[in-house]
Amino acid sequence: MSENYREMWKGLGLDLAAHDMLLNVLGKGYGDIYMSQKDRPGGMGYFDFVLSEVHGLRIKELLDEKAAGRKVIGSFCVFVPEEIVRAADATLVGLCTGADFATEEVEKLLPRNTCSLIKSAFGFKLGKVCPYIESADMIVGENTCDGKKKSYEVLKDLVPNLYVMDLPQMKSPEGRALLKAEYFQFKEAVEKLTGVTIDAARLKKGIEIVNSKRKAIHRLSSLRKADPAPISGLDALLANQVFFYDDPARFTDSVNKICDELEKRIEAGKGVFPKGTPRVLLSGCPMAVPNWKLPWIIETSGAVIVGEESCVGERGTRNLSDDSGNTVDELMEAIIDRHFKVDCAIFTPNPDRLGHVEETFKEYRADGVIHYGLQFCQPYITESLPVEKALESKNIPVLRIDTDYSMEDVGQLKTRVEAFIEVIK
Amino acid sequence: MLCAGIDIGSRTIEVVLVEKGSVVETRQGASGFDPLKETMRLLNGLKPERFMATGYGRHLLEVALDAPTVTEIKAYAKGGAFLFPEVKTILDIGGQDSKAIALNGAGRVLKFEMNDRCAAGTGKFLEIMAQTLGYDLDQFGQEALKAPDEIQISSMCTVFAESEVTSLLAKGKDRGHIAKGLHRSVVKRAVSMLKRVSVTEPLLFAGGVAQNPCMVRMIEEATGTKIRVPKAPQMVGALGAALICSSTP
Numbered sequence: 307m308s309e310n311y312r313e314m315w316k317g318l319g320l321d322l323a324a325h326d327m328l329l330n331v332l333g334k335g336y337g338d339i340y341m342s343q344k345d346r347p348g349g350m351g352y353f354d355f356v357l358s359e360v361h362g363l364r365i366k367e368l369l370d371e372k373a374a375g376r377k378v379i380g381s382f383c384v385f386v387p388e389e390i391v392r393a394a395d396a397t398l399v400g401l402c403t404g405a406d407f408a409t410e411e412v413e414k415l416l417p418r419n420t421c422s423l424i425k426s427a428f429g430f431k432l433g434k435v436c437p438y439i440e441s442a443d444m445i446v447g448e449n450t451c452d453g454k455k456k457s458y459e460v461l462k463d464l465v466p467n468l469y470v471m472d473l474p475q476m477k478s479p480e481g482r483a484l485l486k487a488e489y490f491q492f493k494e495a496v497e498k499l500t501g502v503t504i505d506a507a508r509l510k511k512g513i514e515i516v517n518s519k520r521k522a523i524h525r526l527s528s529l530r531k532a533d534p535a536p537i538s539g540l541d542a543l544l545a546n547q548v549f550f551y552d553d554p555a556r557f558t559d560s561v562n563k564i565c566d567e568l569e570k571r572i573e574a575g576k577g578v579f580p581k582g583t584p585r586v587l588l589s590g591c592p593m594a595v596p597n598w599k600l601p602w603i604i605e606t607s608g609a610v611i612v613g614e615e616s617c618v619g620e621r622g623t624r625n626l627s628d629d630s631g632n633t634v635d636e637l638m639e640a641i642i643d644r645h646f647k648v649d650c651a652i653f654t655p656n657p658d659r660l661g662h663v664e665e666t667f668k669e670y671r672a673d674g675v676i677h678y679g680l681q682f683c684q685p686y687i688t689e690s691l692p693v694e695k696a697l698e699s700k701n702i703p704v705l706r707i708d709t710d711y712s713m714e715d716v717g718q719l720k721t722r723v724e725a726f727i728e729v730i731k
Numbered sequence: 732m733l734c735a736g737i738d739i740g741s742r743t744i745e746v747v748l749v750e751k752g753s754v755v756e757t758r759q760g761a762s763g764f765d766p767l768k769e770t771m772r773l774l775n776g777l778k779p780e781r782f783m784a785t786g787y788g789r790h791l792l793e794v795a796l797d798a799p800t801v802t803e804i805k806a807y808a809k810g811g812a813f814l815f816p817e818v819k820t821i822l823d824i825g826g827q828d829s830k831a832i833a834l835n836g837a838g839r840v841l842k843f844e845m846n847d848r849c850a851a852g853t854g855k856f857l858e859i860m861a862q863t864l865g866y867d868l869d870q871f872g873q874e875a876l877k878a879p880d881e882i883q884i885s886s887m888c889t890v891f892a893e894s895e896v897t898s899l900l901a902k903g904k905d906r907g908h909i910a911k912g913l914h915r916s917v918v919k920r921a922v923s924m925l926k927r928v929s930v931t932e933p934l935l936f937a938g939g940v941a942q943n944p945c946m947v948r949m950i951e952e953a954t955g956t957k958i959r960v961p962k963a964p965q966m967v968g969a970l971g972a973a974l975i976c977s978s979t980p
Contacts, residue, residue, distance in 0.1 A: 698842075718828070725805060
């Protein structure tokens with residue numbers, strides 16, 4: 307990233323030396339993991355550009371939007387309804403949670419046995435290296451797991467604009483009523499922040515913008531059913547990750563362009579790995595940029611990832627919000643319905659998720675499931691055992707991996723992943 | 732065709748040469764700090780036509796000898812099934828990792844479990860504990876087996892267990908009893924891993940720790956099975972790699 311962003315970063319209060327270090331590591335990691343892949347779709351060039359400018363041009367765009375009077379809202383979770391944010395002409399961005407940073411500082415505020423994702427969010431804030439959190443006019447925390455909800459109590463003192471949204475834990479009528487109350491309250495908070503009154507036309511427009519993004523991802527996902535796989539799992543994951551950062555219209559357009567290209571590849575019988583390469587479905591915790599460790603290990607060990615049953619993937623983008631309503635209430639109900647279907651492991655019981663893992667496994671013609679649990683993520687790690695048992699009872703091979711963002715276990719993971727691929731071959 | 736299977740482990744390196752389905756040569760050395768150099772020394776004078784590497788350091792040979800690689804899991808399955816054709820379960824406890832493998836009875840891996848990044852419950856743990864108690868490694872298991880009593884050790888972490896042992900010694904406890912308790916804690920861990928996979932007989936115990944008679948006896952007691960231990964338990968991985976090498980077209 308070029309020199310002309312330095313003033314901008316300084317203005318946001320970033321620690322420039324630490325930030326340079328982060329960008330160097332990110333750039334090197336991206337080069338090693340992404341640029342070394344063969345036969346990538348030409349359209350991925352757009353995502354290479356986005357990643358190279360993720361703290362540069364994209365931040366400048368956000369600051370320009372702010373200068374024009376629009377607001378930026380940061381979030382950590384797919385339960386924060388983007389439709390409502392877009393309806394107020396505001397921008398929703400995912401905040402940085404994919405790498406270890408300033409861990410020693412973080413461990414002064416949070417217990418050591420907190421998951422890497424939460425620690426990372428704090429590390430980027432404390433290390434002053436996340437331009438997104440510094441650009442945000444409102445930061446939305448959501449009561450998902452215990453780790454997150456308790457850590458928001460601590461985050462509250464670190465940022466001036468934290469808004470905490472409660473979430474249900476059961477898919478009951480009472481649970482839905484809670485989500486409804488929270489979404490209406492969030493709408494009011496967004497209206498207050500932006501000074502925009504969200505009417506039906508605006509809400510319809512918000513739904514349309516976000517649905518278009520989701521549809522583009524659905525199209526991309528469905529092309530991955532082909533054998534040979536026309537795109538690597540790493541590249542498809544990157545598109546799913548950029549979903550949370552990029553300008554929505556431009557993102558939708560770029561993903562659709564890649565899909566056009568992939569359709570031609572499929573027609574020509576071409577792929578990124580040879581036909582018959584073992585196909586893996588990833589399932590479990592979300593993977594935020596630049597958490598590419600496990601996918602990288604899998605795809606350099608002789609398998610291809612054909613789907614992600616994850617919040618950064620299928621679980622996050624699965625359903626559309628119905629836009630047929632004509633009143634604010636009807637459209638809000640549609641948004642609530644859509645989000646209430648998200649089968650996050652914070653829900654108890656959570657049988658839909660198991661159904662979706664099986665369904666996705668079949669649909670994407672996978673040969674095995676690798677369950678990714680982030681160490682200390684109680685909800686997903688607790689689900690990993692029953693998920694494994696249920697899948698194995700249907701003769702679906704499963705490998706359970708519990709790991710974090712450090713690189714110290716790469717050798718061990720590689721052995722396990724390679725051995726799993728030998729089993730499913 | 733003369734095929735070499737090479738297993739580069741954290742503590743030892745094994746080389747097995749196979750020709751026409753039988754073993755013609757075996758060699759072993761310590762991994763040391765330069766396992767590649769050590770491997771080359773072991774290969775000195777041997778003229779295999781092909782190589783297959785396995786073990787923790789397999790990717791070293793992928794670069795140095797352009798050798799194809801196979802994981803320890805598959806190599807142990809292949810080697811184990813060669814020695815005991817109907818084997819259904821393999822427990823392998825090596826220098827820094829341990830694994831349990833379930834097989835279909837015809838050499839194919841059905842499921843496996845491996846310890847995570849920590850060396851708790853592996854050969855390294857026993858080695859350090861033997862040292863703390865002043866035993867030679869080959870004496871350690873025999874002495875533990877002879878001890879009439881045992882003291883329960885609660886720490887599984889090598890560092891914590893060492894302090895626990897030191898404080899027990901300071902209280903005047905018998906080192907044989909402590910040794911037996913230490914074996915018990917490794918066995919508990921190994922058995923819980925086995926149970927997640929399978930404890931179907933025939934059950935083969937391989938890797939360096941299979942040379943320890945106390946471990947063998949305690950695992951038999953805990954699982955209620957008769958365990959088979961190959962004559963050279965550390966060679967199973969290299970043997971498997973050599974066999975896979977010779978059966979690859």
